[in-house]
Amino acid sequence: MGTKALDSTARPRVSMVMPVHNGARWLADAIESVLVQDFTDFELILVDDASSDASPLIMADAVQRDPRVRLLRLDTNAGLPAALNHGFAAARGELHSWTSDDNLLRPQMLTRLVATLDAHTGADIAHADFTLIDDAGVELGRSRIGPIERLLYGNNVGACFLYRARVTEALGGYDTDLFGVEDYDFWLRAARRFTFVALHEDLYLYRKHGGSLTSRRAERIHALTAEIVERALPETLPARSRSEILLGLALRSQLQWRLDLVRRAFQADPGHVIAQLPALTRWLLVVARNRIAG
Known part of the structure; x- marks a missing residue:
């Protein structure tokens, strides 16, 4: 150099x-x-x-x-x-x-x-x-x-x-x-x-x-984003905020493994995830379509 x-x-x-x-x-x-x-x-x-x-x-x-x-x-x-x-x-x-x-x-x-x-x-x-x-x-x-x-x-x-x-x-x-x-x-x-x-x-x-x-590198960036955000979540974060962040990370990607983020969001605050069912349903349909096409 x-x-x-x-x-x-x-x-x-x-x-x-x-x-x-x-x-x-x-x-x-x-x-x-x-x-x-x-x-x-x-x-x-x-x-x-x-x-x-x-x-x-x-x-x-x-x-x-x-x-x-x-x-x-x-x-x-x-x-x-x-x-x-x-x-x-x-x-x-x-x-x-x-x-x-x-x-x-x-x-x-x-x-x-x-x-x-x-x-x-x-x-x-x-x-x-x-x-x-x-x-x-x-x-x-x-x-x-x-x-x-x-x-x-x-x-x-x-x-x-x-x-x-x-x-x-x-x-x-x-x-x-x-x-x-x-x-x-x-x-x-x-x-x-x-x-x-x-x-x-x-x-x-x-x-x-x-x-x-x-x-x-969109999908790789989505994956890394989820990793660093989850790592940065404070233990004292309210359940609703944790659920909002995890579900938001999932909905920004079409990767199948993001279903685990949805599961953890539900564990943090079931009510919040249920309230987001319309958006979640659309996301799941896209994931399913991509898996069939792939």
């Missing part, structure tokens, strides 16, 4: 990590969206996760054009969580964030998130609303982040965030065994120890497309 060091020895305020694996299609735009930020006191750490397309050339060009850009290259494809950990291990900023090679930062993103953490000295993580876009960059609608109190019901932290370096250090980075839900697991662990502050401003563009990790 090689590293291109910055010429300056001054520590930047923000370290932004961008893991890249064969992401040439939108990579130049993604990098540019970081470099044109209103807030300029940052370093961009590009982690080339053994790309074999034009990505290395695009990243090398960015390094030559802007001294705030650093480049790490992994000799073998390590996967997103490991690439993130490599990037943050080299980070020098007191504030951390990361973005993907197919998404875009709005120009004021870092300015607003840094200001939010500066204004809330007791908070550790700031997160903001974002907009969904398609392959062509057409805006599909705004996604509003939810309260952390509802984090067990779904990853409502969103795609736009900034957190203090001590969060990275305390949590030991991202779990490399949870490729696809590494961010959700990170937030679930962070919620036990750190304070979040929400900013309801649209500061990021999240691209939905068929080649994205979320689209290509």
Whole structure:
């Protein structure tokens, strides 16, 4: 693995990590969206996760054009969580964030998130609303982040965030065994120890497309999501809440083994499951149809 060091020895305020694996299609735009930020006191750490397309050339060009850009290259494809950990291990900023090679930062993103953490000295993580876009960059609608109190019901932290370096250090980075839900697991662990502050401003563009990790690994992601959420359920959680969360996890997937989640939801609160019978019946019909077709 090689590293291109910055010429300056001054520590930047923000370290932004961008893991890249064969992401040439939108990579130049993604990098540019970081470099044109209103807030300029940052370093961009590009982690080339053994790309074999034009990505290395695009990243090398960015390094030559802007001294705030650093480049790490992994000799073998390590996967997103490991690439993130490599990037943050080299980070020098007191504030951390990361973005993907197919998404875009709005120009004021870092300015607003840094200001939010500066204004809330007791908070550790700031997160903001974002907009969904398609392959062509057409805006599909705004996604509003939810309260952390509802984090067990779904990853409502969103795609736009900034957190203090001590969060990275305390949590030991991202779990490399949870490729696809590494961010959700990170937030679930962070919620036990750190304070979040929400900013309801649209500061990021999240691209939905068929080649994205979320689209290509949907069922595996559903399975891992169930695993990490069940692991995070506190013993003191009320029976109704436990049932709602378990049944919600089951209904978001068509995998047959999720029937066990339905059973555990029923054990936690039979009345809640019975009240959800219309939705549950539709889900069971889909599962049965898929089993017959398969």
